[in-house]
Amino acid sequence: MRTNSLLRAPVIPKTRGIKTAHILLWIFGALLVIIGLLGYMAGDLQVPFLQSIADDVHAARAAAQNAGLPVSGEIQLFADGVPVMFWDGTVSAWFVSFVMNTAVIIMLIGLTLIFNAVMLKKQSWEDMKDLLCVEPALFFFLLFVYYPVIDLIRISVTDMRMLSDTTFEYAGFKNFKWLFAGTGSRYFLESLRITATYTFWELFITLVGGMLLALLFSRLNKLFNAMRTIVFMPKYIAVATSAVVFIWILNGRFGILNNALSAVGIQGPDWLNNGSTALTGILILTGWRVVGYAMMIYLSAMIGIPQDYYEAAAIDGADSISRFRYITLPMLAPTTLFLFVTTFIASMKVFQSVDVMTGGGPGRATNVLVQWVFNLSFQDFRVARAASVSVVFFAILLFCTILTMRWSNRAVNYDQ
Amino acid sequence: MKKYLAFALAAIMLLSVAQVSLAESYEVTEPITIQWWHAHEDRFNPQLEYMISKFNETNPLITVEAVYIGSYGEINTQLIAAVASGDVPALCTANTSYPPSYGAAGICEVLDPYIEASGYDIADFGEGLIAATSYEGQQICLPYLISTQVMFYNKDDADAEGIVMPTTFDEMEAFLEKATLFNEDGTTKRYGTVFAGWDYWYYEMLYKNNGVNVINDDGLTTDLNGEAATYVTNKINEWIQKGYAYYAYGTDASPNMRQLFWDGGTFSVFHTSSLYDLYVQQSDFEVGMCWLPGGNDGETFKSEVGGSVILIPANASQAQKNAAWVFLQFMTTPEINLYWADNTGYFPTRRSVLASEACAEYLERKPSMKNVMEMSQWINPRNQNPAYDTVANLWRHALAQIFVEGAPVQEILDQLAMEVTEELEDQ
Numbered sequence: 001m002r003t004n005s006l007l008r009a010p011v012i013p014k015t016r017g018i019k020t021a022h023i024l025l026w027i028f029g030a031l032l033v034i035i036g037l038l039g040y041m042a043g044d045l046q047v048p049f050l051q052s053i054a055d056d057v058h059a060a061r062a063a064a065q066n067a068g069l070p071v072s073g074e075i076q077l078f079a080d081g082v083p084v085m086f087w088d089g090t091v092s093a094w095f096v097s098f099v100m101n102t103a104v105i106i107m108l109i110g111l112t113l114i115f116n117a118v119m120l121k122k123q124s125w126e127d128m129k130d131l132l133c134v135e136p137a138l139f140f141f142l143l144f145v146y147y148p149v150i151d152l153i154r155i156s157v158t159d160m161r162m163l164s165d166t167t168f169e170y171a172g173f174k175n176f177k178w179l180f181a182g183t184g185s186r187y188f189l190e191s192l193r194i195t196a197t198y199t200f201w202e203l204f205i206t207l208v209g210g211m212l213l214a215l216l217f218s219r220l221n222k223l224f225n226a227m228r229t230i231v232f233m234p235k236y237i238a239v240a241t242s243a244v245v246f247i248w249i250l251n252g253r254f255g256i257l258n259n260a261l262s263a264v265g266i267q268g269p270d271w272l273n274n275g276s277t278a279l280t281g282i283l284i285l286t287g288w289r290v291v292g293y294a295m296m297i298y299l300s301a302m303i304g305i306p307q308d309y310y311e312a313a314a315i316d317g318a319d320s321i322s323r324f325r326y327i328t329l330p331m332l333a334p335t336t337l338f339l340f341v342t343t344f345i346a347s348m349k350v351f352q353s354v355d356v357m358t359g360g361g362p363g364r365a366t367n368v369l370v371q372w373v374f375n376l377s378f379q380d381f382r383v384a385r386a387a388s389v390s391v392v393f394f395a396i397l398l399f400c401t402i403l404t405m406r407w408s409n410r411a412v413n414y415d416q
Numbered sequence: 417m418k419k420y421l422a423f424a425l426a427a428i429m430l431l432s433v434a435q436v437s438l439a440e441s442y443e444v445t446e447p448i449t450i451q452w453w454h455a456h457e458d459r460f461n462p463q464l465e466y467m468i469s470k471f472n473e474t475n476p477l478i479t480v481e482a483v484y485i486g487s488y489g490e491i492n493t494q495l496i497a498a499v500a501s502g503d504v505p506a507l508c509t510a511n512t513s514y515p516p517s518y519g520a521a522g523i524c525e526v527l528d529p530y531i532e533a534s535g536y537d538i539a540d541f542g543e544g545l546i547a548a549t550s551y552e553g554q555q556i557c558l559p560y561l562i563s564t565q566v567m568f569y570n571k572d573d574a575d576a577e578g579i580v581m582p583t584t585f586d587e588m589e590a591f592l593e594k595a596t597l598f599n600e601d602g603t604t605k606r607y608g609t610v611f612a613g614w615d616y617w618y619y620e621m622l623y624k625n626n627g628v629n630v631i632n633d634d635g636l637t638t639d640l641n642g643e644a645a646t647y648v649t650n651k652i653n654e655w656i657q658k659g660y661a662y663y664a665y666g667t668d669a670s671p672n673m674r675q676l677f678w679d680g681g682t683f684s685v686f687h688t689s690s691l692y693d694l695y696v697q698q699s700d701f702e703v704g705m706c707w708l709p710g711g712n713d714g715e716t717f718k719s720e721v722g723g724s725v726i727l728i729p730a731n732a733s734q735a736q737k738n739a740a741w742v743f744l745q746f747m748t749t750p751e752i753n754l755y756w757a758d759n760t761g762y763f764p765t766r767r768s769v770l771a772s773e774a775c776a777e778y779l780e781r782k783p784s785m786k787n788v789m790e791m792s793q794w795i796n797p798r799n800q801n802p803a804y805d806t807v808a809n810l811w812r813h814a815l816a817q818i819f820v821e822g823a824p825v826q827e828i829l830d831q832l833a834m835e836v837t838e839e840l841e842d843q
Binding site for chain 1: 489492493496500501502517521665666667668669672675676681806809813814816817820821823834835838842
C-alpha cells in the first residue's frame with residue numbers, strides 16, 4: 001500500500017547540537033543509573049551494616065543514660081568519619097525506604113535519558129517531540145506499576161518480615177520452596193481451589209445472569225428503565241458497605257434471609273460461619289453486585305445488533321430460540337469476551353468482600369489467594385512469603401490472560 | 417568495604433540535616449497536638465471525653481486527638497503500616513498479645529528513661545502487669561485497660577435450677593448436662609455454654625490449665641497434638657456435637673454470642689470481664705460472673721491478661737514523645753484508672769487503687785467483680801514468644817476446622833503440630 005509522502009514527518013538532518021545532546025544524554029543517563037544503582041544497593045544490601053551502626057548508637061544511649069543524662073532528639077552518628085542520620089539510634093524503615101526509593105527514581109531518570117539518547121539517533125526531531133510529550137506518563141507508569149512488580153520479586157527472595165523489615169537477608173528460593181514443597185503447598189492449593197471456585201461462579205453469574213437479565217429488560221419503556229436502574233445500582237455501592245449489610249442479612253440466627261426461609265418451612269444454614277456455605281454467602285453478595293453491570297453491558301451490545309438480521313431470520317421461519325442461538329449469541333461474542341476477561345481478572349483478585357464478611361474463614365473455607373496474601377503480611381507478618389505467593393499468583397493470572405486472548409482471537413468473531 | 421559503602425550512603429544523604437540534642441527533661445514547653453489511636457467504640461465516647469477534658473484542665477499545651485481505628489487487629493495493621501511509612505501517632509493502644517513482637521521489632525519507645533526522669537511509680541502496677549508490658553527487661557508500654565477471661569451466666573436461672581458453675585474442666589460435663597435444655601424434637605433450646613472461638617485468648621486457658629504448652633520450653637516444638645490437648649479438644653467437640661455447647665466463630669460471632677445470652681439461648685458464655693457492664697445493662701436477669709474452669713488437678717486456675725496496653729512508637733518525633741508521655745502518665749493515674757474500671761468492666765490496675773475507699777465502694781456495688789478480682793493473683797502475662805500470635809492463629813484455624821466443619825481431631829492436630837514446628841524453626 002502506498003502512503004502519501006507529504007504525510008510523513010520531515011527528516012531533519014542531524015545537526016551538531018543534536019549530536020552533542022545525544023552524547024550528553026548518554027553520559028548523564030549512565031551516571032544517574034550508576035548513582036541510582038549504588039544508592040539502591042546501599043539501602044538494600046547493607047542493612048546488616050546499618051544495623052550494626054544502630055547497635056552502636058543504642059550502646060551509646062545506654063551509656064549516656066547510665067551516666068544520668070536523659071538522651072533524646074535526633075542523633076548524628078559518625079561512622080568511619082562519615083555522617084549518617086538516624087532517629088533515636090534506630091535504623092528506621094523510613095530511612096531505608098527513602099534511600100531505595102530515591103535511588104529508583106534516579107535510576108529511572110537515568111534510563112529515560114539513555115532511552116532518549118537512543119531515540120534521538122533513530123528518529124526525526126518532530127517524532128522526538130511527540131515522544132517527549134508521552135514520556136512523563138510513561139515515567140509514572142514505570143515507577144508506580146512496573147517497579148512495584150519488580151520489587152515484589154526482590155522481596156520474595158528475602159526473609160523480610162513486616163515487623164523487622166530493616167533486618168532482612170536474601171534467602172534464595174526458600175519462600176518458593178515453602179510454597180511448593182513445604183507446609184505452604186497445602187494452603188496454596190487450597191486457596192487456588194477456592195479462588196477458582198469463586199471465579200467460576202462469579203463468571204457464571206455475570207455471563208449467564210447478565211445475559212438473561214438483558215434479554216428480560218431489553219424492552220425500552222419507562223417501567224423497564226426504572227427496573228434496570230434498580231438492578232444496576234448495587235454496582236455503585238462500596239463493597240465494604242454492602243458486605244457489612246450482607247453479614248447481617250446472612251446471619252444464621254438473626255438474618256432476614258433465614259427468617260424468610262423459615263417462613264416457608266426451610267431451616268437456613270449459618271451461612272458465613274459454616275465451611276460448606278460461607279463461599280456461597282459471599283457469592284450471594286457478588287451476584288447482587290455484578291449482575292446488573294453485566295446486564296447493562298449486554299443491553300448496550302444488543303441494541304447495536306442490526307434488526308435486519310432478525311427480520312431476515314423471521315422471514316426464513318426461525319423461531320425465537322433459533323434467533324437467539326444463531327444471531328444474538330454470536331453477535332454478543334466480543335461483549336462476552338470482554339466481560340469474561342475483565343470479570344475473570346477481577347474475581348481472581350477478590351478480597352474486600354471476603355475480608356469483611358469472613359476474613360478467609362471459617363477455618364480456611366474462604367481463604368482466597370489475595371486474602372491469604374493479606375493474612376500472611378498483616379497477621380503473620382511474613383512479607384516475603386506473601387510476596388512469593390503474589391509472584392506466583394501474578395504468573396498464573398498472566399498465563400490465564402494470555403491463554404484467553406489467544407483463544408479469543410480464534411473463537412470470537414468481531415465482524416457484524 | 418564498610419568505608420566505601422558508608423561514603424555511598426553519605427552521597428545520597430548529603431542533604432540530610434542531623435543534630436545532637438541532649439534533652440534535660442521530657443517536659444513539654446510549647447503547644448503541641450498529638451494523635452492517640454485507640455479501639456474504643458462509640459459507646460465509650462463519654463469516658464473518652466471525660467478523660468481528655470480532665471487532662472486539658474491541667475495540660476493546656478497538649479491537644480489530644482483521639483482517633484478510633486477499629487478492633488485491636490485493625491490497629492495492629494494500621495500501626496505496622498504507619499511504622500513502615502514513618503508517619504506514626506504519638507500514642508497507640510494495642511492488645512496485650514502484641515508487646516512481645518513489637519518489642520522484638522523495636523517498634524515501641526523504651527519507657528525506662530522517661531519513668532526514671534519523671535519519677536513515675538511503675539511498681540504500683542505489680543510484677544505481673546509490669547512483666548506483661550515489658551520485653552527483655554525493658555518497659556516498652558504501660559498497662560492501660562486490663563481484663564481477664566471469665567464466664568458470664570444467668571444467675572436467676574442458676575439459683576432457680578440449682579446449677580453450680582464448674583471450677584475444673586472435668587466438672588464441665590455435669591454442668592453442661594444440667595444447664596442445657598432441649599426441645600421436643602431434640603434440637604437445643606438453651607445451650608449450656610458458648611465457647612468464644614473467634615479469638616484464641618478465650619479458650620487457651622482451658623488447655624493450658626490442663627498442662628498443654630502451645631509452645632514448649634525449647635521454643636521449637638508444641639504439644640498441641642499431645643495427649644492432654646487431644647483430650648480437651650475431643651471433650652469440647654463432643655459437647656458441641658451433643659448440642660450442649662455452641663462454638664461462636666466468624667466475623668459476627670461476638671454480637672451473636674451476646675445476643676444469644678440475652679435472649680436466653682444460652683445459659684452461659686466465655687467472654688472478657690471488660691464487658692461486664694454491657695452484659696448487665698442488656699440483660700433482664702441478674703448476671704453472674706465467675707472465673708474460668710481450672711485444671712483437673714483442682715489447683716491450677718491460671719488466666720492470661722487481656723485488654724490493652726498503651727505505647728509510644730519509637731519513630732515518633734521527640735516532641736511528640738514528650739507530650740505522649742505526659743498524657744500517658746495521666747491516663748494511668750489511679751483516679752482515671754478507677755474511673756474506667758467503674759464505667760466498663762476492666763480491672764483497676766494500680767495497687768494503690770485497690771486499697772482506696774473509692775475502690776471498696778466500687779466493689780460493694782459490683783460484687784461479681786469482687787469475686788473475680790479475688791482470683792487476680794492467677795492472672796499471668798501473655799506468652800512472650802514473638803511467634804506466639806502466629807502460632808496461636810494457626811491453632812485457632814485448626815480448631816475451627818474441627819468444631820465448625822467437623823474435621824477429624826487427631827489428623828488436624830497432627831497437621832497443626834507440623835506447621836507450628838515449621839513456623840518456630842523458621843523464626
